Amino acid sequence: MSPLAQAALPGAFERSQSVFREQAQIVTPGRYHLYVASACPWCHRTIIVHKLKGLEQAVGISYLDPIRDERGWAFTGGRYEDPVEGMAFLAEAYERSRPGYDGRLSAPVLWDRQEQRIVNNESSEIIRMFNSSPLAGGPDLYPEPLREKIDAINRRIYETVNDGVYRCGFARRQHAYEHAVLALFDSLDWLDELLGKRRYLAGEQPTEADWRLFPTLVRFDPVYVGHFKCNLRRLIDYRNLWSYTRELYQRPGVSETVALDEIKRHYYMTHSSINPTRIVPLGPLIDFDAPPDRTLPAI
Ligand SMILES: N[C@@H](CCC(=O)N[C@@H](CS)C(=O)NCC(=O)O)C(=O)O
Numbered sequence: 001m002s003p004l005a006q007a008a009l010p011g012a013f014e015r016s017q018s019v020f021r022e023q024a025q026i027v028t029p030g031r032y033h034l035y036v037a038s039a040c041p042w043c044h045r046t047i048i049v050h051k052l053k054g055l056e057q058a059v060g061i062s063y064l065d066p067i068r069d070e071r072g073w074a075f076t077g078g079r080y081e082d083p084v085e086g087m088a089f090l091a092e093a094y095e096r097s098r099p100g101y102d103g104r105l106s107a108p109v110l111w112d113r114q115e116q117r118i119v120n121n122e123s124s125e126i127i128r129m130f131n132s133s134p135l136a137g138g139p140d141l142y143p144e145p146l147r148e149k150i151d152a153i154n155r156r157i158y159e160t161v162n163d164g165v166y167r168c169g170f171a172r173r174q175h176a177y178e179h180a181v182l183a184l185f186d187s188l189d190w191l192d193e194l195l196g197k198r199r200y201l202a203g204e205q206p207t208e209a210d211w212r213l214f215p216t217l218v219r220f221d222p223v224y225v226g227h228f229k230c231n232l233r234r235l236i237d238y239r240n241l242w243s244y245t246r247e248l249y250q251r252p253g254v255s256e257t258v259a260l261d262e263i264k265r266h267y268y269m270t271h272s273s274i275n276p277t278r279i280v281p282l283g284p285l286i287d288f289d290a291p292p293d294r295t296l297p298a299i
């Protein structure tokens with residue numbers, strides 16, 4: 001079913017579009033700054049690509065507190081500080097960019113320090129800007145010959161998996177929930193089969209398609225199975241998909257981008273309509289460092 005048809009279901013969750021969509025060429029070191037919450041899966045993909053492309057010196061990062069209240073994402077001190085602009089809330093970035101702005105205050109945000117405004121708040125576009133920056137190193141995550149394939153994979157994964165888990169968790173009617181859960185697990189079954197044949201989604205090397213999927217997979221058993229009722233199966237029940245998740249986790253630089261404690265506290269303590277007690281479960285015990293055990297056909 002198309003997103004339009006899904007959105008038309010009574011009680012279905014509908015994500016609104018990001019509104020700052022400018023494309024910037026990241027050519028001047030220090031000009032752009034990334035505001036993220038490690039807990040958020042959309043931010044997580046930008047953090048991973050920033051790291052894999054070696055942009056630490058060129059683009060600074062400030063981290064937001066994982067617990068969000070009605071004032072939105074905040075810098076609460078300590079690890080969650082904005083030394084660059086001295087903001088206390090991410091709302092200030094939106095207000096400074098567009099005075100009177102009253103839309104969603106979402107993270108991630110790519111901020112232009114020179115112009116003092118938000119350039120872009122759409123993670124899928126921020127990772128493309130990082131990937132193509134002349135200041136970046138590392139592998140090309142969106143290689144020309146694979147673009148069509150990557151786009152097609154991204155489309156299905158976005159609708160049914162990345163956003164799919166939210167469509168399960170935030171559905172307000174039984175039918176909308178069931179529709180989203182079935183589409184989600186249909187895609188996980190497809191991915192498990194695909195990853196029995198291919199090392200990564202688009203071939204032998206990871207591309208942005210893998211790094212867009214990974215943040216959802218890493219949150220799956222700790223959060224989505226329980227909190228969002230995505231519980232037909234667990235990630236660890238899918239042999240290939242679970243091994244693939246560990247393989248990505250164990251690649252250099254990746255594990256340090258995964259803040260499991262923040263992830264759990266964010267979801268369980270921020271969505272009080274789903275979890276009014278705000279109690280954060282202790283489990284599950286899950287070992288992302290366990291050795292991979294996929295058997296792939298020789299190429
Ligand atoms: N399409 C956006 C979605 C970003 C998004 O929804 N972020 C969530 C955090 S997981 C957020 O900031 N929500 C707060 C709000 O919407 O007020 C992207 O991929 O960048």
